[in-house]
Amino acid sequence: MDAPIGPLLLGGTEQGLALVCFRAEGATVERALESAGRRLGRSPVADAERLAPVTEQFDAYFDGTLREFSLELDWSLVTGFARRVLRELAAGVPYGAVVGYQDLADRVREPGAARAVGVAMGSNPLPVVVPCHRVIESDGGIGGFGGGLEIKRSLLALEGVLPAPLF
Template identity: 75%
Template sequence: MTSAAWTRYDAPIGPLLLAATDEGLVLVVFRADEVTAARAVEAVGRRLGCTPVEDAARLAPVTAQLDEYFAGSRKDFDLPLDWSLITGFQRRVLRELAEGVPYGTVVGYQDLADRVGEPDAARAVGGAMGANPLPVVVPCHRVIESGGGIGGFGGGLEIKRHLLALEGVLPAPLF
C-alpha cells in the first residue's frame, strides 16, 4: 500500500500544497489555501488509494530545495519524483520538459512535441502542461507559444511571469 504525506509551503508566489509518496514528490498545487489544500489532499488520496498525513518533516528536502530555488541559488531540482498521477503521452512530454529544458530557457509547444516524436501534437503538449501534477519542479512555466507569446498557465499568468523573471527569462516586474 502506498503511503503519502503532505504539507503547505509558503512560497513567494503564494501557498503551495506539496505531497509525496515513498517514491517521491507526487503533487504540487498552486494557491493552496486551507480549502484548496484539503480538496487536493482528499483527491490525491483517492488517486493513490491511501490517506495522506500531514508531515512537514517528510517533505523537508522538498521545501529546502524550493527555498533555494526561490532565493535564486538553485537551478536544478534534485528530488525523486513519483510520476504515478500521469501516464502515456503526457508523462513523456513532462519527462522531456524536466530533463531537457534547463533553468533560464524556454521551449515552444511545437518544439516540445517534436522532441517527443509527435510533431502533430503541439496542442496536446498544452494539455500535458495543464495536467502537470508537479509544476515548478517540472517546469511547465518554461513552455511558451512558438511566436514568443507567454502562453497559458494553470497557476495563472502572474505566477508564470514571476517564475520566468526569477529565472532571468523575463525582466522582473517594476512593482
C-alpha cells in the first residue's frame, strides 16, 4: 500500500490483520513475509482484494478522518509480555494521546519493566494499528521507533501531538 509515510506491507490471516511492515519494497517485503510465514506456520496473505477493508481504514487514518481502527487482528506474531503490553497500548492509548514506557509498564502491573516495554514496542507486528508511535520517554523525549524517527514524528504530527514537519 502506498502511504504518506512510504510503502506499507499489509498481511493478514483468516483471523485478521497480522502484519504491517514499513518501507515495503523489494527484499524487505520478501523477508517480512518469509519471517511471518515461519512464525505463523503459514504465509500471511498480502492480497489487495482481501485486504481492501484494511487499506480503506489506513487511507482514512492518513486522511485524518479515522481516529480508531476497527479491524480484526491476528495476534499470533507476538506472545507473552509483549502481547500484554501491545494489547494494553491498543486498548488504552487513544488517537492524539501519548504514554511513557514506564506508564505502560505500570498499566500491565510490571513496574520494573520500562525497558522491556521498549523491547515489546520493537517487536510490534502491527504498527500504526497498535500505536507504538504513541509511546514516548518519561521526560518527554520522543524515544525510539522501529520504523524510523521520521515516521514516528509524522504519525504523531498527523495525530496533533507534534507540529507537522517543516519539510
